[in-house]
Amino acid sequence: MKNTLFTGAAIAIITPFNEDNSINFECFGEIIENQIANGTDAIVVCGTTGEASTMSDEEHIECIRFAVEKTAKRVPVIAGTGSNDTAYAIELSKEAEKVGADGLLLVTPYYNKTTQRGLIAHFTAIADAVNIPIILYNIPGRTGMAIDIATAKTLAKHKNIVGIKEASGNISYTAKLIAECGDELDVYSGNDDMIVPVMSLGGKGVISVLSHVIPKETHDMVQYCLDNNYAEATKLQIEYLDLINDLFIEVNPIPVKEAMNLIGVKVGGCRMPLYPMSDDNRAKLKASLEKHGLIK
Secondary structure (H helix, E strand, C coil): CCCCCEEEEEEECCCCCCCCCCCCCHHHHHHHHHHHCCCCCEEEEEECCCCCCCCCHHHHHHHHHHHHHCCCCCCCEEEEEECCHHHHHHHHHHHHHHCCEEEEEECCCCCCCCHHHHHHHHHHCCCHHCCCEEEEEEHHHHHHHCCHHHHHHCCCCCEEEEEECCCCCHHHHHHHHHHHHHHHHHEEEECCCHHHHHHHHCCCCCEECHHHHHHHHHHHHHHHHHHCHHHHHHHHHCCCHHHHCCCCCCCCCCCHHHHHHHHHCCCCCCCCCCCCCHHHHHHHHHHHHHHCCCCC
């Protein structure tokens, strides 16, 4: 049995930008502090929600370094260092380890997709190059590449590969994954609308976008599951389902950044090619935030 990197609700944190599109580290620090104060169990930096694909190498590493220093070991910092270039992913992962990341989140290669044998070779090469734990990231809707259960089971044998962020939306796949991998691979929901279903099968938590706007409630939902109080967890899952859906009404992280701006945390916009929300969708999101008392 491997050591668990984290249990609970991690935030897939946005990267706030100034008007000139530079990183707003002051706001970034405030978000991190608010998350920790409200029970968030880990910070996942430079992932999809963090717009890592639009960052320079220097920005990417500086974001990781900043998060490590700001959290000061109060919660784990997990750095997104995945790539469709294995050699680049290795270098980025080594740099993340060097600046103090507690773990890594590695998405499958995308665009230049590989085979399942290639996936094993890709992730093994990265895992061999570092000495910190790795969470794999299965999100075929974005990458066009899924991690087969047999592939996950093989990768779980590596001492540094400890978990998987499961965002396929396929609960049958998740059940089989947990059944096959057992204690060798911790499973985290990658979808906020499936926290309770994944936890009920033995998941260890969530890597969440929802945590941006309701960090305490998201943490509580997961904690109820861990405490085997699924009645209370389900109440929260259902209560916030409309808000969860509206946070994905356009491509993530467009809506969650808009939500943060609406509730008074000035995180700026997204870097292109992500584009500002339509007026109709913005109005729908605002109404959802108002309904839940999040806009004062």
